[in-house]
Every structure is written in structure tokens, then in C-alpha cells.
Amino acid sequence: MNILCADFVLTCNDNFDIFYNGAICFEKEIVDVGNKDDILKKYKNAKITELPKNSVLMPGLVNAHTHLEFSSNIATLTYGSFIPWLNSVIQNREILREKYSESKTEKLLDDMLKSGVTTLGNISSFGIDLLVCKKSKQKIVYFAEAIGSVALALDALYSDFKARVYEALDLKDEKFIPALSVHSPYSTHPIITKKVVELAKNKNLIISTHFMESYAERCWIDNANGEFKDKFFNNFNPDIKPMYESGLEFLKFFDGVKTLFTHSVFANESELEFIKSINASITHCPTSNRLLVNDKLNLQNIKEKNILLSLGTDGLSSNTSLNLWVEMRNAIYLHTNDEIDSLAKTLILSSTNFGAKALGLKIGQLDKNYQSDIISFCLEEIPKNISNLCLQIILQTKSVDLIYINGEKVI
Ligand code: MCF
Ligand code: FE
Numbered sequence: 001m002n003i004l005c006a007d008f009v010l011t012c013n014d015n016f017d018i019f020y021n022g023a024i025c026f027e028k029e030i031v032d033v034g035n036k037d038d039i040l041k042k043y044k045n046a047k048i049t050e051l052p053k054n055s056v057l058m059p060g061l062v063n064a065h066t067h068l069e070f071s072s073n074i075a076t077l078t079y080g081s082f083i084p085w086l087n088s089v090i091q092n093r094e095i096l097r098e099k100y101s102e103s104k105t106e107k108l109l110d111d112m113l114k115s116g117v118t119t120l121g122n123i124s125s126f127g128i129d130l131l132v133c134k135k136s137k138q139k140i141v142y143f144a145e146a147i148g149s150v151a152l153a154l155d156a157l158y159s160d161f162k163a164r165v166y167e168a169l170d171l172k173d174e175k176f177i178p179a180l181s182v183h184s185p186y187s188t189h190p191i192i193t194k195k196v197v198e199l200a201k202n203k204n205l206i207i208s209t210h211f212m213e214s215y216a217e218r219c220w221i222d223n224a225n226g227e228f229k230d231k232f233f234n235n236f237n238p239d240i241k242p243m244y245e246s247g248l249e250f251l252k253f254f255d256g257v258k259t260l261f262t263h264s265v266f267a268n269e270s271e272l273e274f275i276k277s278i279n280a281s282i283t284h285c286p287t288s289n290r291l292l293v294n295d296k297l298n299l300q301n302i303k304e305k306n307i308l309l310s311l312g313t314d315g316l317s318s319n320t321s322l323n324l325w326v327e328m329r330n331a332i333y334l335h336t337n338d339e340i341d342s343l344a345k346t347l348i349l350s351s352t353n354f355g356a357k358a359l360g361l362k363i364g365q366l367d368k369n370y371q372s373d374i375i376s377f378c379l380e381e382i383p384k385n386i387s388n389l390c391l392q393i394i395l396q397t398k399s400v401d402l403i404y405i406n407g408e409k410v411i
Helices: 036-042 082-099 102-114 130-135 151-170 190-203 215-223 227-235 247-252 269-277 286-292 299-304 324-334 340-350 353-359 386-396
Strands: 002-010 018-026 030-035 047-050 055-059 061-066 117-124 139-146 176-182 207-211 259-263 281-284 308-311 374-378 402-405
Touching (some): 002 036, 018 036, 030 036, 061 308, 061 324, 061 353, 082 215, 082 227, 102 130, 117 130, 117 176, 130 151, 139 190, 215 247, 281 353, 308 324, 308 340, 324 340, 340 386
Parallel strands (some): 002 055, 207 259, 259 281
Antiparallel strands (some): 002 018, 018 030, 055 374, 374 402
């Protein structure tokens, strides 16, 4: 049994309890959290570690949405507007795939770990990241992606997808968690979506899908017009029509399976209400949204509707970093209408408690019986005004000093 003592213990539990001069007692799972004196008195035989001045203990971070396979992008893809980006993906998909490197991905995962990310949700489009993810020190929810709209190719696409899913299922363990992804309403045929949801229900897997990321997607699904028609589908087939009658029709497929809707920047009121009604969550990728669609999610509306919100960096296909502290800082600078301290608290919760709930894992809180995924780091200076604590944690932290996953020290 281990005890860690720190100046600040951010439990990130549902009450957002913070212990000043706190301690955590843990094995593979957390045994107890509280004031240092109480914990030391209660667990006399534990191995005690006193962390340095200004130390913070909190749950490991959860980056709920990445695309490791697209990591070779630096300046290949076009930023600024969604359809030019999508066309540049189509044009460069094979080049990026060929440039994908296992050793670089290992290094990226290692850098993420050092920044405090102990769990990630990764969308796998090709399956070439399978073994790196399986070997990683972090927990990875591995979303095998289904995509395709051409009716004649659906059987072949689905069987390729299913083969990737079964390969992942064979490797399942407590740190490698297979899951499914439906790419989006503009790219995935309803026949495929229906089959993916059935598979998720049969195998008890969660789903991640991109939803209402751009204004172009909104116009296409609502009115079959806009940039998707003029600058994307016209290149392939001018007669093509949206595959779903409405955004709501797409959402209804996911009733009864745990789903993360990524982006949702342009989701309308009835879609958001439906997302809430099926207990699904939204994954916010603020940097990606800035670069690809030049807009941002209305966080106040998400909070008012009580929708679970996780945070993700998206891939290096639409970001320059997979470090969640950088993402939180970017969110602080982007969401200029939100009160800064409450935004900072929301971001920390989205990166811990909420992200964990969205992925269906018993992590993200320093609380009894949760898995011992714990990070610690030291602030250079403690804010004089303690109401700035979350904000200062976000502003000052770049990497962490100590990392435990399932109670094992990994750094
Ligand atoms: O989240 C971003 C933007 N929205 C959609 N897709 C992706 C993102 N980053 C990478 N992607 C991938 C996606 O998984 O790009 C491809 C898919 O394989 C786009 S569709 C040809
Ligand atoms: Fe994405």
C-alpha cells in the first residue's frame, strides 16, 4: 500500500473536492483520499512519499479523441476551412499513411504520457497503429473506424472494418479497450451505421462519431446544398444526395449504445436535446475546430443542457500537439465569452472525470475504488487568489513528475 502526500489533492470527483495538505492511499485501486494527518493515522503500514513544495496530485488526464495514424501531417493538409481540408485529406491520405511511422508514434505516446495523459481515445482508420497502441503504457480505447458511402462497395468496406475490429478484440486487456467508430453522417452509409451499432450492442462496445463539425455539414444534411455539394461531392457525382434525412435521423441510430459525438459545433437545439436524452456525450476539440471550421462549441449551452463534455486534441491532422495541457490553454484563449475560473474548472473536469465517464472507464477521479491512475507535478507559484487555482494549474503545467497507472509507477 502506497501513500502520496501533496500540498493540493484535486480529487476531480463530482463535488470537485480539493484537500489542502492532502494525501492519497492506494494499491491497484484507490483505498482512501483525505487530509494528510487523517490518512497517515489510518494506514500505518503504507509506504509514504512526501511530494515537494507546491505539489499537486490529480487523476491522470484523458485525451478522448486522437487520430495517431495521421501523425505525419505537419503542413500537408489545408487549414482554414473544412472542405479544403477534407479535399486535402482525400488527396494526401495515402502519402500520410505511407509516412506513418511506428517509432514516431511510440515517441508521441511517450510524450503524451510525460505530459500526464494516462488514457486516450484513438480513432483508427486503417489498423496500422494496432500494435503500438496495444504495447503502449497508457490505457487506450481503440475505435476501429467504419466509413463509406458507395452502395456497391459497402459489403467489402464492412468486412474490412469487421476484420480490424476482430483483430483488436483478440488483443483486449485491461489497458487496451477495443471500440467502434462511425466516421460521420456525410461519409458513412446508414446500412453501415446500422451494422456498426448492432455490433456494438452485441459485443458491448462504445462508439465514437464525428457529428456536425462544420457549417458545410449543417447545410448538406439540412438542405443538400453548400460547400459539400459545390466543392466536394460535385467532384465525384453531381447527383448525390445526403444519406440521412436529418441530423436527428443519424443520431437516432445510436440510441441504446454509449456514444461520443465529436465536435457538434453546429448541432442544433433538438439534436443536443436528443444527445442528452440518450445519455451520450460530446467531445470538444477546440484547436481542431479553430483550424478547420473557424468556430467553437457553445460551452454554456452544453452546460445548461447538462451534457457530458470530454476534451480531445483530435489528431496532428488538425493540431500541432497532443498535449492536453496545451489544449486546455488554447481553450482558455478561444472561449473568450466564458468566465475564466469556471471555464478552467470545466476543462480540468472534462480532461478527467467527464472524459473517463464518456469512455466508460472507472478512472478520472481520486476516490475510493477508482483505478489508481494518478499524476503529480509542482506549481512554480501558488496563486495568491486561490479562486485562480484551476486556471493557474492550466497556465503553468506542461509536463508531470510522477505517473501511476493501475497503481504502478510508470515515470
Ligand atoms: O476530426 C478531424 C476532422 N473531422 C473528420 N475526420 C478526421 C479528423 N482528423 C482525422 N480525420 C480522419 C477521419 O478519421 O480523416 C479521414 C477519416 O479517416 C477523413 S474522411 C476521408
Ligand atoms: Fe477527429
